[in-house]
Amino acid sequence: MMTDAAQSRQRDGVPAFRRRLAGSRAPLLTLATLGMALVVLPLLGLIARTDWPGLLTHLRAPVVWPAIRLSLITTLITLGLAMLLGTPLAWLLSRATGRLATWMRALLTVPVVLPPVVGGVALLLAYGRNGLVGAPVFDALGLRIPFTPLAVVLAQLFVSLPFYVLAVEGAMRSVDPRFDHVAATLGASPTRVFLRVGLPLAAPGIAAGAALAWARALGEFGATITFAGNLTGRTQTAPLAVYVALQSDPQAAIALSIAMLAVSIAVLGLLRGRWMG
Amino acid sequence: MRALALGVIGLCSVLGLVGCSTSGTDAPEGSGALAEPGGPAAGTRDTDSEPTTLTVLAPASLTEAFTELATQYESLYPQVRIDLSFGSSTTLAQQVAEGVQADLFASAGTDALALLPERYARGGGETTIASNELEIAVELGNPRGITGLEDFTRTDLDTVLCVQTAPCGTAADEAFRAAGLTPTPVSREIDVKATLAKVSLGEADAALVYRSDVVTSTAVDGVTIPTEHNVSLTYPLVWFNAEPHTIGFVDLITGPDGRAALEAAGFAAP
Known part of the structure; x- marks a missing residue:
């Protein structure tokens, strides 16, 4: 059995914990990126499929x-x-x-x-x-x-x-x-x-x-x-x-x-x- | 049931319908199976008692007619299950082109047929099962006394048409061109059902829709358009193989019961 203070000292001293902390950010990043992509991709699709040189002509339809x-x-x-x-x-x-x-x-x-x-x-x-x-x-x-x-x-x-x-x-x-x-x-x-x-x-x-x-x-x-x-x-x-x-x-x-x-x-x-x- | 089956055979032999005549050796046997519904009587082949599923794709306007005919066929042949899928003809044809397995495909208008893959013609066939034409939908009892296409040019009436990009909108424009009229609609709705709804809700005095839409709606009356200004739409039926029950169901649709079901839904003979 360890005291809380001892436990926390041990954690602070173990680099593996920091690695685990850094690693645990990966799922968050993945989900956040996916969420952002779901919003940005359709807009990119719109921009990519636009006939830019002919835009003014199309706008005159x-x-x-x-x-x-x-x-x-x-x-x-x-x-x-x-x-x-x-x-x-x-x-x-x-x-x-x-x-x-x-x-x-x-x-x-x-x-x-x-x-x-x-x-x-x-x-x-x-x-x-x-x-x-x-x-x-x-x-x-x-x-x-x-x-x-x-x-x-x-x-x-x-x-x-x-x-x-x-x-x-x-x-x-x-x-x-x-x-x-x-x-x-x-x-x-x-x-x-x-x-x-x-x-x-x-x-x-x-x-x-x-x-x-x-x-x-x-x-x-x-x-x-x-x-x-x-x-x-x-x-x-x-x-x-x-x-x-x-x-x-x-x-x-x-x-x-x-x-x-x-x-x-x-x-x-x-x-x-x-x-x- | 026997009378029905005989009737179908009779019709096939009299009219020489494509469904009965073009599909090689299987067709007469398929029709023969119809004469002995479900029973273990002589002439029934092994395949007839095996569970079979038919996949039928059809336009939304044929929902009532095809559902009734499928139920009829399933009660004649309990081992057969008919899966019906209704939707826009174009969408359904695209599904077939993308590899969806289907035995029969019916289409509103012939445009969607161009989307079918070439191979559909092998082992199958094609016929026309019905036609539809434009009709004016008015409020029950025709309170505004609408008589024809020229009422769509009156500005004291609220009239609605389908948008130009929908098939019913294209047909409407064609009809007005033929009659030499320029309509003044208050709205061009996105599809035929939305157009009809404006009259059935009492928000518009008249709408130009298909006859089948008027017949199947209890909330509107119809005013017919003279043939010379009307635009008609045919409904082709395509089948992709000559399996006995495929041909059997084609025979039912093109037979007197099919005709009656289609007529009840407001479709004219092809």
Whole structure:
């Protein structure tokens, strides 16, 4: 029998232990490398199969520009709405403790885990011509929501708003509530506390949430094709155009994919440099 | 059962169908086996009582018809098991080309046949079992009074078509060209089922799909298109060997029971 101290002295003195420690890193490295490869390889495949000299020609295929323009316009509107509606929601949730807040958080998680196609069906049943909200709107205003750019925005909001709210709520919860109390005792209204305390202190989290939500909206496919349909220039966003072009003009599909990749990296890089340090 | 078998033989001899006539010495014996279903009666060969598995690849649109016919055949010959695999014709043909073992292959349209390896022709044969054509799917009772292809140019109606890259989209474009019309759809859906769903969910007033899709859906009504503007699609059936039960199942599909099952699923005679 050895004492703990003696045991540890013996370990320290045995070089074999160090070798074993070094050796034990190999499985971790292997798994980590494999994990990284699974993410990087498809991107490499995309880059390797791109016809770089002809990229500009492929980008001029009639399917490409209307899709990119529609995607940029709709995702920016989606992002604006997500921030306008999602930030107050995140703030209230971050300061709420009741059972209602727990339920609201659970509900917000649903679109995150729901298959997007199912989301599309749900949207159709809510906003469609015979839908819960869609039918009275259609009867009263003659406004048919599916097959319009508005439907594209609604589909993107459905999938990206929860991402935004959950990310921002996390950031706002880490803002010490004592700051709110101090501001309130100094006479600030709840709205003023939100604007002058919550927003500035959670800014990095808001930027991260915005980037995440925007990326999610840009990549949205299943809910859009199910709910908004697929018409060039009107509801055919970039991911839909990639899917359709792949069957007729693969190089245009690849060129469009490269364009989306470049735009995504540029925006994420910009956000990171500007707000996330 | 006997009536069925005799009917099949009768049809074979009258029409001289490829399935009955092109496959050499095995074919008459295969048909002969049909006349004595499962029993140990005279004329039954040893191979007939041995367990046999037939692998049949078919397009998704033939699911109901082929499932019913396979059940019929299995009850005639309990020692035979028919494995059915349904999917896109192109995918199935690619599987055969890559070495998937199959006895029969049915295809929606003839395009997928080009993907089959050359060797398929040896010891087997080919025939056409059905045809399909475009039809307009409308809401039950046709509340918007849709009458034909020209309604797809009306902007006060919400109409949907298949995307240009799907076979039903290509066929739709062909039909509109033939009619000299420029359609104004609100969406071009990714496949025929998605196109039909927009009408069955009540989100669109009309969709241009296949007749079999309209017939098998309980949620839509159909408006037919005049033959001169219509585009039809044929369904070839290919078999890769002349084994008795391969030929037996071909005979069942091309016979009166096969015809009835295909007609119930909305397919016309070839």
